[in-house]
Amino acid sequence: MEDVARLAGVSMVTVSRALNTPDKVAPATRARIEAAVQRIGYVPNLLAGSLASNRSRIVAALVPTIANSIFSETVEGMSEVLTRHGYQLLLGQTGYDESVEEALVATFLGRRVDGILLTGIGHSRDTRLQLMRRRLPVVETWDLTPSPIDRIVGFSNREAGEAMTRHLIERGYRRIAFAGGADERSESRRAGWLAALEAASAVPGPSLTVATPSRVAAGREAIDELMRHDPPPDAVFFSNDVLAIGALLQCERRGWPVPRQVAIAGFTDTELASEFNPSLTTVHVRGRAIGERAAEVLLARIDGRGNVQTTIDVGYEIVARDSA
């Protein structure tokens, strides 16, 4: 930077200003500086800038996993908004483990990230404490709670689970089973399923817990196991589309007509849900929008705009198709 300054015949501060706040520098000066930058091939050291200004322009995202998961859309949406604003995304994967999350948060704090996106509302006491003490902009995502660490962008998994179950009840299904993972969000959906059945004074069908992250094969095995019950369920609500697609494939193999013998419902609304034969009844959620809104909230908080609403509910929709 010193070389650039010398070549342009100005001081380093002016170079800095020309790069960061161009309109605070006279056009002629700016032009000379830009020419010098080109000539030398100067690449500013953002590390040094971050240290001096105490703003890293890096935001971290902590998700359970991105491989074949809906969280990849959230990360993608977030990344796009951040990049557009000159910020970069540091990615961390927790593998659904709170202690891994805690360790990653500590590292990210050390890197002085300007904000953090967290998945879900379940975090270790220490994670919450660390983040609140530092008053770092934080967005929790993919669920709602009245007491977030800072801000939250998501929808109510419990209500969505309840709504889908009500939909199945209204369609006339009388023995509705549930199958899902052991993670927070699946458990909330399961709780919603139970609540809806109780509200309708219906007897809950069997409930099954499968491994997280979800695999197609797990859905296949789950439907087999559920159908062994006597009497078998006439509908199964899966906590995500991956499992539901696995179940649909298994029903096809077994020769169980869907939804006549057993109805299948999913959650997420992946592209395959609408394309499948039969098309999958599911809950549509906006994974990409969550990432985009979360990025906007963080950027607003970083800019010190204090009037950022605490909760953004992106909602959900029951999508009735052929499978239920």
Added chain:
Amino acid sequence: MEDVARLAGVSMVTVSRALNTPDKVAPATRARIEAAVQRIGYVPNLLAGSLASNRSRIVAALVPTIANSIFSETVEGMSEVLTRHGYQLLLGQTGYDESVEEALVATFLGRRVDGILLTGIGHSRDTRLQLMRRRLPVVETWDLTPSPIDRIVGFSNREAGEAMTRHLIERGYRRIAFAGGADERSESRRAGWLAALEAASAVPGPSLTVATPSRVAAGREAIDELMRHDPPPDAVFFSNDVLAIGALLQCERRGWPVPRQVAIAGFTDTELASEFNPSLTTVHVRGRAIGERAAEVLLARIDGRGNVQTTIDVGYEIVARDSA
């Protein structure tokens, strides 16, 4: 850090050493320092450390997209290895656009990342130049070339395309079509398809280019369009499983028995490929392994181990199933 040093009765240098190279500090001193760190709740500023040591312990990954794509596995594999070694992953998405890639590379260079993972071997002249000039550890992935920027981890898309086409020829298919995106890797697979047909003195079936990134719906539409040819193909090789699954779904709707009326082959070997009815004949590739090997190569290069091999070929496998 000064507070920690004072509390432990040592100098800042010793605190720094206790944190970074614990075995260079006397056990008793180290214990006192660790206690002080705990007591104060000291979180080292890695930004400052990076600036002073000129090593950021950050590695960047540039992929076209991570949403519903095989690259998410590469990123996940890489992230795991990096985290295990105390490095963090900065994520950038190029959207299959070389100029976006170039801009992101420039930013990452400014952040003084210690290494970069690039997807594919097609990069702008400027991207290559910038990276080579800085002698930054770089790994290109998902393909092979005799002249990488630095190192490369992947497999030959062209050979894999050729191998699958040979497989189809051996199975007795005579009019083999191809459908795939316009990205580098799809085009290499398409070139392999053409080469295999020419080597067998066979007449190529129709070739179709669809939008990138691939969607199930595009596979559905592609098979419809290809089957309108007269005579229609007796086999279609899709450049990835997403398209192939779309085609299988459409064949089911149309009542076209697979593979009797038309055989379908994919590429990637996603979980759905083995689970589908009929199961999908495809090319198995190791997306996660690419990410893991790439991370290892970068870490070795960063540590100055010069004896890192230029090329790592992770190979591919033809997986013959029911659809072709």
Added chain:
DNA sequence: GTGAAAGCGCTAACAC
């Protein structure tokens, strides 16, 4: 094994 001095490459604050 530990410490003192000298930066790393920028930007904030204030002056002019």
Added chain:
DNA sequence: GTGTTAGCGCTTTCAC
């Protein structure tokens, strides 16, 4: 609109 001064919070080097 531009410059001067004084750090940001660490690590490196060299000494002892």
